[in-house]
Amino acid sequence: MIRALGLMSGTSLDGIDAAIVETDGEGVVRAGPSLSVPYKPEERKLLSMALEAAKSWEPDEIMPEEVAEAERHFTLANALAVRALLADAELKPADISVIGFHGQTVLHQPERRRTVQIGLGDVLARLTGIDVISDFRSADVAAGGQGAPLVPLYHQALARSAGVKEPIAIINVGGVGNITWVGTDGSLIAFDTGPGNALIDDWALAHTGEPLDRDGTLALSGEVDIEVLEKLMMHAFFDAPPPKSLDRFSFSAEAVAHLSPADGAATLTAFTVETIARGLAHVPGVPSRFVVCGGGRRNPVLMSMLSKRLQGGVLPAEDLGWKGDDVEAEAFGYLAVRALRGLPLSLPGTTGVPEPMPGGKLHRAGFGKRD
Incomplete structure (x- = not known):
């Protein structure tokens, strides 16, 4: 050791x-x-x-x-x-x-x-x-x-240490979002899914002076613009098979520039959630649970959207005894x-x-x- x-x-x-x-x-x-x-x-x-x-x-x-x-x-x-x-x-x-x-x-x-x-x-x-x-x-x-x-090997070690035997998806929502799939045999598939918190943070800073949408308050007061969300999801990255990764500036908030601060925050939050859901099309089955790490797990609006979009089984890293901010x-x-x-x-x-x-x-x- x-x-x-x-x-x-x-x-x-x-x-x-x-x-x-x-x-x-x-x-x-x-x-x-x-x-x-x-x-x-x-x-x-x-x-x-x-x-x-x-x-x-x-x-x-x-x-x-x-x-x-x-x-x-x-x-x-x-x-x-x-x-x-x-x-x-x-x-x-x-x-x-x-x-x-x-x-x-x-x-x-x-x-x-x-x-x-x-x-x-x-x-x-x-x-x-x-x-x-x-x-x-x-x-x-x-x-x-x-x-x-690069974190998936550690995700695999954590899952082993926690005694997880069934397939599990570990979702990290940092500046960029990514997924690690750990199979029953310990096999790994991992890739970036799309923007995590970066666009939401930049939007909040520009419209509120705060460096993040704390507790999802801004998004909670707005409505998702479905037409804009569909436009954002047309990016070729989302259908490309893994392996794939992103730069922080691979995406911009230009598509929501005409929206109100609240609607823009809601739409960008939904965008992050939809990219994660779309990413799961590239893993070999439905995991038993989705464990969320990174700062995004502290955004109750994002977590609620994610739970609804993935139809349950979404839990913060702490529920497995992990420290989500430290992973x-x-x-x-x-x-x-x-x-x-x-x-x-x-x-x-x-x-x-x-x-x-x-x-x-x-x-x-x-x-x-x-x-």
Whole structure:
């Protein structure tokens, strides 16, 4: 068993999740302490500027200054999150074997064999005194995979640890939505389904000044525009078979721009739900239950829509004893252990890579670890 600390910063741009997990990198998982550190307004602004600058960043060009500046601040913020979690857990750096540092995705173009997660792994190792694994996606994309999603192997381990024997669908509603199907034999199918919270969050920020539709209040006061929803669902991505993955900016809210703030929020929420339902056409059967992770599970309007659309069986991760806010951070601690052991991080059934693919880059903390 190895004690690892995972760091995750998703496409919702809400903050940094840090979680400790003890695992063998295979089927044994014990989740430990965790915390979430919301981004400060200036940090969110830096990351938003980096995302915008990265849209026009070509492979033969040096990193745009906006991206480089965001990377420096982002790395420091992650180091502070590690220190805060260790203090809360009354642990020392020497008590942690490795940090799994996902970084912040600023560019995801698997069709061009390119994906970029900013974050200076070597600097984080020096600042924390703990070995760091970073760059989890590049090897997969370079080999022809989608580079996402990477969490399904951890979903599989969680399902095993929970004693789940029947087919189960694990739905993550972060900035982007994705599904993991775990079959009775442990087989995995995973893929991105469409926008998760990203469009809803952006819409809420633009119309209310809040970075999310808290408790689905805005959507609850509106009505779904069926005609607009049908138009949104005409995108070719939804009928394409997996493996498939998305960038945060693969979709826009342009189709709802003429709607009221409330109707726009309701329609975008229904859009996320419909993309998940459409995605289930690509799994081999009806699962016994749908377990929802990520920030979307805290939106009661989204969860109600999802339960109605999937005809029941929808439950938050906590009903299985999982910590829904921590699953992805735990996953990158788990994947860091797999990387240390030379085990695959992705499979043909999860990212479409031709064969099980190891990955990650190790950054040593130096001679000896800090007390």
